[in-house]
Amino acid sequence: MKHKVINTLIFILFAYILSTGAVYFSSQKDIAQWEADTLALAENKAGLRQANNFYVFTKNKTYYTVSGENDEGQAIYFTYSPDDDQTYTANVDELVNEDNALALTRNDLGNVQVKTANIGIENGEYVWEVSFRDENGYLGYHYIDASDAQWYETINNL
Template identity: 60%
Template sequence: MTRKIINIIIAILFIYILGTSALYFTTQKDVAHWEAETTKMAKNEANLKNVRRFYVFTTDKTYYTVEGNNKNNEKIYFTYSPDTKKKTQTKADKLVNHENALSLARHNLPDATVKEANIGLEDGEYVWEVSFRDKNGALGYHYIDASDAQWYETINNL
């Protein structure tokens, strides 16, 4: 009897692992597709020779951004929105970088655990969206203007 129960539990766990793995890989396929597409556009249009980071930023529209160096060895952010087909690029030295965005969020939210930062466009301007968990465990987003490092919005308790 106990052997049969153990076999059933093992079978259920095996099916659960297969199901969650299939779901994970299916959802990651779209992200991998857009990373490849955005990287290809950035190499063709911004002359990026390498890509170091890929960001996904979603508010009203979705933006995919790659960070890399162009042929002149300048660090560039290249952003594409599949919703509007708009492509934007800027030199990274004009903006707050990834590490600084995380540091600013940690400074502005001392009681929160800062998770990740993604760059994208909001009203045509580059913005860092920094995710965090507050002291109660609720998810939130802290938005920082990438051009002047100023906080402009925090969304709590998601």
């Protein structure tokens, strides 16, 4: 009797691990495809030769951004919007970087747990979207204009 229960529990645990693994890898497949497509566009349109980071920004539209170095050795952000097939390029040196966006959010909001930052386009300008958890455990987003490091918008209590 004990062996049947133990074997049944082992089978249930094994099935659970397999199914959650399948869901996880299935969800990552889309992100990997978006990144590959954006990298190919960046190589063709902006001469990207080395990629560093990939960001997904979704607010009013979806934007995929890759940071890296172009053929001229300049650090750039290349952004693609699949919603309207637009591309954007900016020099990293001319914008707030990811670490600064995270630090600005900590400074602006005080007692929050900063999670991640994604860069995208809002009203034709580069914007950092920094996700955070407040002291009550609610998720929020803090938006910073990447060109001048100014607060853009904060969405709380999600």
